[in-house]
Amino acid sequence: MDTRLMELLVCPVCKGPLEHDRDAHELICKADRLAYPIREGIPVMLESEARPLDAPAPAPTDAGAA
Numbered sequence: 001m002d003t004r005l006m007e008l009l010v011c012p013v014c015k016g017p018l019e020h021d022r023d024a025h026e027l028i029c030k031a032d033r034l035a036y037p038i039r040e041g042i043p044v045m046l047e048s049e050a051r052p053l054d055a056p057a058p059a060p061t062d063a064g065a066a
């Protein structure tokens with residue numbers, strides 16, 4: 001992943017800077033509390049695809065919900 005490319009990316013909602021979470025493969029907007037996924041090395045800069053940071057993480061053991 002090209003770090004310089006990441007620095008050019010801004011949040012599509014608030015146009016603010018994003019923080020690259022290398023472990024989660026997400027781009028974080030702390031202002032909106034949204035995490036944009038990076039899929040196959042391509043940042044998905046869509047609000048509809050973003051994960052709300054306030055929402056609880058999906059429980060990996062919750063097999064019954066599916």
Ligand SMILES: [Zn+2]
Binds near residue numbers: 013016
């Ligand atoms: Zn934002």
